[in-house]
Each structure stands twice: as structure tokens, then as C-alpha cells.
Amino acid sequence: MTLEFSATIEERGVDLALDIADQEVIAILGPNGAGKSTILQVISGLLRPDRGHVKLDGRTLLNVGHAETPRVWVPPHDRGVALLAQEPLLFPHLTALDNVAFGPRCAGQSRHRATSSATHWLKEVDALEYAARKPAQLSGGQAQRVSVARALAAEPRLLLLDEPMAALDIAIAPSIRQMLRRVLRGQSAIIVTHDVLDALLLADRVVVVDQGDVVEQGLTAEVLARPRSAFAARIAGLNMVQGDLEGSGVRDETGLVVQGVPDPSAAQYGRAVAVFRPSAVGVYLHPPGGSIRNVIPVTVTEMEPRGDLIRVRSAHLSADITAGSVAELDLVPGAKVLFAVKASEVAVYSA
């Protein structure tokens, strides 16, 4: 995919330009109100900027407010750009199957071909069993799977995803994210998110947007490993262990092994990363019992308040725990403690 994009919207204080060449999946990261969704609305044709230019794979979709070049406005239905929103927005009067067949039908396919295409995509997102159900009979996660199938069945040149996991129960977001990682292979896509995991797992390249401007862009791994903007540094506040794949875990240079849930498509060996949130980390003085598979001895280097939690940092890892726990454990910098994280909280995938 190549994309040239620029848009100015006075009313929203948005003035953005980005150029993307030969990348498949782009993540646009940024805090709420940074203008991320505005970019998607302009690309999809749902919003007409005061001044703007959109060129996708060599085809000009939009050119307005530039006196020296001819005005171009391609209507949304003719752009080949599908939009997947936070809410599934399945048409309530159609079954899951008919929802997915909507795009193929609009493209002029016969009922039979549209149905077989819809069946294929429902199978791809593991939602074939819901084919005959109306949206009201689906859970949030099931509906979002069907919604992904519907967007892909339209065979868009570019798929736009607007925080597709934000409205989902946190328990089911990981499985949807893995599904997206699978189905987005070979599909040009732009995903807007404030969740760094989406960027890590789904995107080749990230664009960091703040206050209506692009503040940083680059290959996802580079941006998050060496953040150059305050926002990227903040959002990269994840624990990541890089190393070689070993079973369902990752072994780093120091010999530390972190067990996790490997992406099923990951290679059986080679470079890999284990990624987990500081909030998934528990802090103990003595080895905890139970099913926690990752127990890592660390020395506390510093502590800082973070919302209603305290971020406890060691040299490479962080844990977010309650102030009550900090008091109970009598934590001070220099204390030797154990960081524990369940393998189910750790995403493992090829680096």
C-alpha cells in the first residue's frame, strides 16, 4: 500500500500529513482527541476536510481546497475503503451471514456467490456457527468477529480499523487481536488505537499522532524500542523481554525465561519477544504458589504513582500494584522482590 494523506479541519484543530510507502499494516497511535479517528473518516470519505488530499495506491480519492489542482471527491462507496469501528454496527435486521454478504452483494455478486464468500469469511474469523443469528443474539466479541468478516468480505483495497478492541471485554480482546493478526496478513490496513499491544501485534509501522500533528513515525519495533516522542515512550510502558523462542516462552541473553501464550503462527524457534503489561505483574517477597509460571527475582530501583496504582520499577521490568500492596510488602528502592506474571498474560510472538 502507498498512501499520501493530508487534511486540514479548522473546526477540530486538525492539520495532519502522512506518507506511507510499501507498508501493509499501519498503526496510528495517540491519546484520545489527537485526531486519529479524523484521519480514518477523511480517508473513508465520511468527512470532508476544509483542505485535503488523499491518494491511495496511485488513485486520487480526495483533493479539495487546493486552488492549483483540480477538485476530486470520490464518494465513500467507490473508494474501496472499508471501516471497522469500535462497535460492531452489524445491521440489526440482517443475519450474521447476510451482514457479511452485504459487501459482495453491493459489488454485484450473485446471491449464491455472495453467500459462499460470506461463509468463507465467517470461517476465517471463527464465527461460522453464528451465521444464522441476528446481531441481537450475539455477544460483543462474537459481533466484532462478524464485523471483521463483513469488512474483509467487501475485499477493500484498504481496511480501516478504529480502535476495534476498545469496546470489548478485556478478557476477549486478546483472542480478537490474535484473529486480526491472522486475517490482516496480506491485507492493507490502518489501525487506530491507543493500545500499544495492537501496534505491536498488528502493525508493521506506527504513526504517533498528538494534538492534531504527527509527532513520530517509523517501523513499529524501532519506534517502541527507541521511542523518540514523549507519547511513544509513555505508550511503550510495557514489559518486553526479547530473546529466542524456547517452547512457549522466550529466553533472553541473561538466561531469563518468560513463559507466555505463543502466537500460533509463530515460528518454532528464532528471535521472539514476550510482552506483558506492568498491571499483570504481581510483586511478592516469597515465591507465590498456584499456577503462576513466571517468577522473576528483581531489585526495586524506583517507585512512582501511576493513576490509582504505584509503578514499581526494576532495571528492565515494571509492575503496577496498589498502594496497599506497597505498604504491605514494605517496598523501598533497593528491596529484593519477586515479579510474578501468569503465562496467560504474556503474549509471545516472533520478533
Add this chain to the structure above:
Amino acid sequence: MVVRPHHGLPTWVFVPAAAGALFVILPLAAMLTRVQWSRFFSLITSDSSTAALMLSLRTSSASTLLCVIFGVPMAMILARTSFRGQHLLRSLVLLPLVLPPVVGGIALLYTFGRKGLLGESLDILGIQIAFSTTAVVLAQTFVALPFLVVSLEGALQTAGQRYEAVAATLGARPSTVFRRVTIPLVLPGLASGAVLSFARSLGEFGATITFAGSLEGVTRTLPLEIYLQRETDPDAAVALSLVLVVVAVVVVGLARGGRGAAA
């Protein structure tokens, strides 16, 4: 047992509320007491009654159809676009809701009547509308159209544009969006709007008698027949009134059913 939250209303509101309800229900009951049940069926099946009833059903169906044909696009434009003078246009379109129907009849007469604004041109083409069944349909459409527009515009506003936006990005042309997304989503609102328009058409009196007159079998609809019978045969008027009450009850039930499905 269904647990209901405490209503929290002051006790005294029940008194005026009950009086108001009684004010609506009592006259209907009073009318029921005057129905001559022994003659009821012969009264409502007399030639003039049947002709009036059939004419009412035919013309009301036709005006409901016209309301849908013109009202759906009007509601869509009012709900989905914004332009200068939109508020004024909306107010003007909804004017027949508050206008005395007889005023509407006069307005129609000066538009489509023989000496009217369009009537003279139509007359040259050999088309005469005033005092014909067409005039009945036009009079009913004039008073009933706002009901459909108001009802559907509300449904469109409630439904929002998000589904339509998604449909467009899936490759649906505006006409396809309209047919496969917009209309199915607002169908309950459209149905209740159409039912209300039908009911308003069925009850129309003032604009009809002014613009279309009262020719038996041509322009004398059921309300006109009732008004005329009242002077010669009050029993027949009461019997026919009961027929209209029953139709109205059925219509209100249908409209409520449609809204219930929408919720």
C-alpha cells in the same frame, strides 16, 4: 412479581389525571348508550353508508400512498441534510398539523380550483380537480402528510447515520443504502407514520367538504355522511360514528404495535 420503582408522584396529580381520562372516555361511552343495536347492521350497511365507507377506505388508502411517496423523501432530506432555511421549511411543511382543516380546504381551492393558481392551467388541459374524488385524496394528503414526515423524521434521527456510513464503506451506493439499510431500520417508524396518516385521512372533514364538496359516492366520505345523517337520521349517524371509533381504535393499536417493535 414485577418490582417497580416507587413512582414518586405527588398524590394530588391523580385527581386531574383521572378527570382528564374521564373527559376522553365518557363521551365515547355516552355515544355507545345511544347505539340502536337492533338496527345497527341495517344502518351501517345502507347504500349511502356503504358508499361512504368504501369511498373513505379508497381515498384514505390513496392518500396514505401519496404520503409515503412524498413524505419519505421529505423526511430523509429534513433528517439527513442541513441547508439554509431548513427550520423554516420544516415549520411550513408541518403547518397543516395546526391549521384548521377548513383553511387548508380554502387554500387547496385557490390552488387547484377552476380559478386557482394551477387550476386554470389544468382546466385548459381538460383536468378539473375540485369537487372530484381526486380532490378528496388531495385534501386528505394535505392534512395527513405532516404526520408521516414527523414520525419518520424522528425515527431517522433516532436511528442515526452510523449504519448508513458503514454500508457506504462496504461499497453500497446511496440508493442501495436507502433500500437495504435506511428503510429496514426505520420500518417501524414508517409503519406507524403511515398508520397515523391513514387515520388522519379517514377522519378528515373540513378540508374535504370545502375543497371537494359532498357528492354521494364521489366525495362524500364517512365523516361527511355522518354529519349529514345527523340531521335526518341521528341513529344512523351514531352507528357510523361507532364504525369510525372502532377503526380508530384498531389504527392506534397498530401504531403502538409498530412503535413497540421499534423499541
